[in-house]
Amino acid sequence: MTASKLSIRPFRPDDLPAMQLVRQAAFEPVFQSFREIVGERIYSLALTTADAEQAKLLDDLCSANSGQVLVAAIEGRVVGFVSFTLNVEKRTGEIGLNAVHPDFAGQGIGTRMYEFVMARMKQSGMALATVSTGADASHASARRAYEKAGGRIERVHFPGAAHSFIQRPGADTDKCIALMREFVGKCAREKGRRRGA
Numbered sequence: 649m650t651a652s653k654l655s656i657r658p659f660r661p662d663d664l665p666a667m668q669l670v671r672q673a674a675f676e677p678v679f680q681s682f683r684e685i686v687g688e689r690i691y692s693l694a695l696t697t698a699d700a701e702q703a704k705l706l707d708d709l710c711s712a713n714s715g716q717v718l719v720a721a722i723e724g725r726v727v728g729f730v731s732f733t734l735n736v737e738k739r740t741g742e743i744g745l746n747a748v749h750p751d752f753a754g755q756g757i758g759t760r761m762y763e764f765v766m767a768r769m770k771q772s773g774m775a776l777a778t779v780s781t782g783a784d785a786s787h788a789s790a791r792r793a794y795e796k797a798g799g800r801i802e803r804v805h806f807p808g809a810a811h812s813f814i815q816r817p818g819a820d821t822d823k824c825i826a827l828m829r830e831f832v833g834k835c836a837r838e839k840g841r842r843r844g845a
Contacts, residue, residue, distance in 0.1 A: 654757060656764045659717040659729065664710050666726035667719065671706055674747035675699070705745055718764065720748070720757050727752040730761040734772050741769035743779035 659667070679698055683691045709717050709731045720728035730746035743765055748757045762779075769777050 653722050654720055654727075654760060655722075656718055656720050656761060659710055659719050661710070663719050663726050663729075664707070667706060667710070667729045668703060670726060670728060670749045671702065671745075671747050672699070673750050675702060677750075702745070709745060718761065720761050722752070728757050728761055730765055732765050732769070734769065734774060736773070739773060739775040741765075741772070741774040741777045743777065746779075 679695070682695055682698070686695070716733060717729065717731045719726050720730075728746070728748035731744040733742050733744060735741070743762060746758070746761065748761075766777050
């Protein structure tokens with residue numbers, strides 16, 4: 649099987665078991681990396697349910713029937729998936745939970761999924777597309793795929809993410825990065841005011 653036979657289509661309910669297998673296989677090294685980074689004690693206190701929580705998140709995304717969950721399939725076999733949201737008011741799209749089965753890694757499937765989603769965002773009038781990802785080694789292939797899809801990795805730190813991929817479909821990425829930094833700075837200042845700093 650090759651990625652040249654790849655199709656990207658909307659999720660169907662009967663895809664969910666295969667999507668869960670893809671998710672589990674793709675994120676196993678990520679959760680192991682987290683365990684190594686934070687240590688066994690912190691992992692056991694804070695992250696032991698991460699896999700189950702993520703499985704529930706995928707179930708919830710698929711039950712929402714939003715049309716914003718897509719699968720990548722080769723000859724009918726689900727080998728990847730990507731979820732996304734569109735905020736029409738803010739003209740911002742966000743790539744959410746996504747994965748490619750490790751058996752199909754390195755074939756450009758992730759890049760093709762992200763390109764597909766960003767094209768859909770652009771068609772929907774979005775001015776900015778984002779995705780949050782990890783800075784650890786287990787996320788390296790995801791970061792490469794985001795960059796190959798036309799994005800730019802920036803070290804914009806905010807709660808819950810070490811990196812953000814920021815892409816403004818059809819416009820100046822540097823301006824978007826400046827806007828994101830301004831937004832993150834504003835959030836940090838407001839958080840400081842709430843704490844009385």
